[in-house]
Amino acid sequence: MATGSVLAFWSIAFLLIAVPGSDWAFMISAGLRGRSVLPAVSGLVTGYAAVTLVVAAGIGALVAGSPSLLTALTTVGGAYLMWHGATTLAHPSTPDAQGSRPAGTGWGIFLRGIGASGLNPKGLLIFVALLPQFTDPDGRLPIAGQIGVLGATYMATCALFYLVLGTIARTALQGRPATARTISRLSGAAMAGIGAWLLIDRLFF
Numbered sequence: 576m577a578t579g580s581v582l583a584f585w586s587i588a589f590l591l592i593a594v595p596g597s598d599w600a601f602m603i604s605a606g607l608r609g610r611s612v613l614p615a616v617s618g619l620v621t622g623y624a625a626v627t628l629v630v631a632a633g634i635g636a637l638v639a640g641s642p643s644l645l646t647a648l649t650t651v652g653g654a655y656l657m658w659h660g661a662t663t664l665a666h667p668s669t670p671d672a673q674g675s676r677p678a679g680t681g682w683g684i685f686l687r688g689i690g691a692s693g694l695n696p697k698g699l700l701i702f703v704a705l706l707p708q709f710t711d712p713d714g715r716l717p718i719a720g721q722i723g724v725l726g727a728t729y730m731a732t733c734a735l736f737y738l739v740l741g742t743i744a745r746t747a748l749q750g751r752p753a754t755a756r757t758i759s760r761l762s763g764a765a766m767a768g769i770g771a772w773l774l775i776d777r778l779f780f
Contacts, residue, residue, distance in 0.1 A: 577711065581725065584706075584725050584728060587705065588732050589732055589736075592732060592736050592737075593736065597691060597695060597766050597769045597770075598619060598737065599740065599762075599765075600765040600769070601615065601687070601762070602616070602737045602741050603762045604759050604762040606740075606742070607744065607745065607755050607759050608684060608759075612742055613681075613738075614681040614684040615685070616734055616737045616741065617685055618688015618690075619688040619689075619691060619737060620692075621689050622688060622689040622690065622692030622698075623693070623726070623729060623730050623733060624726070625693045626692070626693060626699055627706075627726025630706055631722040631723055632719070635699055635703040638703075646777055648699065649696045649774065649777040650778070651694055652695050652770070653696075653770040653773035653774035653777070654770065654774070655690050655694050655770065656691070656695070656770030657767045657771055659687055659690070659763075659766055659767075661763065661767055663759060663760070663762060663763030664764060665763075667763065696773065696777075697773070706725050706726065707722070709721075
């Protein structure tokens with residue numbers, strides 16, 4: 576596939592990633608919770624890898640065209656975001672509390688990252704609508720392979736951006752437990768709000 580198509584997709588992908596949303600809220604919260612931001616970033620990227628495979632296999636278009644399947648996915652994704660947001664609100668994180676975290680925290684954050692990105696129906700719809708537009712039916716690679724390349728481009732950009740975001744959040748809030756706790760609660764509220772909006776938008780409109 577043409578390099579220009581990949582670059583054009585990358586520019587749009589970067590803008591989508593840079594717009595604050597549930598991934599931002601999760602990343603900031605997770606950055607404060609663990610000793611490293613790598614588990615959170617790895618979880619988000621793994622979730623998007625799963626979405627890429629779904630779209631490349633053609634299942635994404637099937638889900639997008641089936642109201643019942645899309646409603647089911649939205650319900651699961653929205654409920655998950657609400658649960659994770661409520662948990663963060665109830666137990667806000669601070670950098671100073673690292674030492675008291677259980678050893679399995681990194682693995683738990685990784686799994687939550689997969690859920691945050693992999694269960695987000697908006698992410699699936701974006702991939703279904705966006706990735707095929709940058710493929711070339713006459714290209715050397717099959718369409719599934721081209722979607723894989725574009726998905727990998729998105730994941731690499733996502734990994735770098737959120738690694739920087741999480742690191743900046745941790746560094747800026749180090750030694751400021753009260754501020755960190757407030758931002759963590761705001762992140763939780765954002766995740767819960769986005770989850771609720773997904774449910775209301777899908778079930779009542």
